[in-house]
Amino acid sequence: MTDILKRNNVKIFGNGEKVVLFAHGFGGDQTAWKYVFNAFTANYKVILFDFVGSGNSDHSAYKPELYNSLEGFAQDVLDVCAALQIYQVIYVGHSVSSMIGLLAALEKPEYFKKLIFLGPSARYLNDGDYIGGLERNDLDGLFEVLDSNYLGFSRMMAPAIMGENNPVEQQEALVESFCAADPAVSQNFARVTLLSDHRSVLPYLKVPSLTLQCMDDVMAPETAGQYIREHTPGNTYLELHTSGHCPHLSAPEAVIKAIKDYIQN
Secondary structure, X not given: XXXXXXXXXXXEEXXXXXXXXXXXXXOOOHHHHOOOHHHHOOOOEEEEOOOOOOOOOOHHHOOHHHOOOHHHHHHHHHHHHHHHOOOOEEEEEEOXXXXXXXXXXXXXXXXXXXXXXXXXXXXXXXXXXXXXXXXXXXHHHHHHHHHHOHHHHHHHHXXXXXXXXXXXXXXXXXXXHHHHOOHHHHHHHHXXXXXXXXXXXXXXXXXXXXXXXXXXXXXXXXHHHHHHHHHOOOEEEEXXXXXXXXXXXXXXXXXXXXXXXXXXX
């Protein structure tokens, strides 16, 4: 137990019986939830953690071969649940952590009561009639910059991810978060994320879920969120009236309300 909690830098807040577990997305760590998690500590036990290789996790535990697919990151989630012996968890995952949570729930559904997907995508690349938002040529160009100039990649991607309509300070904060990450881990995590395709497993999810969709989200456009709604049993779809891919940073009140409305029903 102690090793996992240290490995994933697990933090526990609140004393409620029901558990809310927040999972951060690519390029960040648990501090991404700083404007959201306190709204739940009065009535829930809140769990924050860093994926191995991110934030203040034990970076020596990161092995590329263990994290060469999203299943490796899903194992982090399952390890945290097992270490804390928590069941019927309300899981909130941002971006790629939406599919990470889905994979964890497919493996061990008993750990989860509800899943909340914030800006999810089952596949980021366009594929025939499927619109994920990215073309392969564009992605290859991104990987080139990622490998040769990680700082440049961070400065290029952060404004698009945050949403150019949101304040410059928020865009800069995301740049800082990206730049604080381990470039080698980020390079691997980016490829694993952006080349992933989990459309085929959506129909097998048994745990109820909520898709929270933002407007003008370049990483997870409305077509991606609607695809999840249409192909995932028990999925509810809600569009947030906010732009960009990080509403938990740019519009936390809207995210808090949407989560509370869903989990209190």
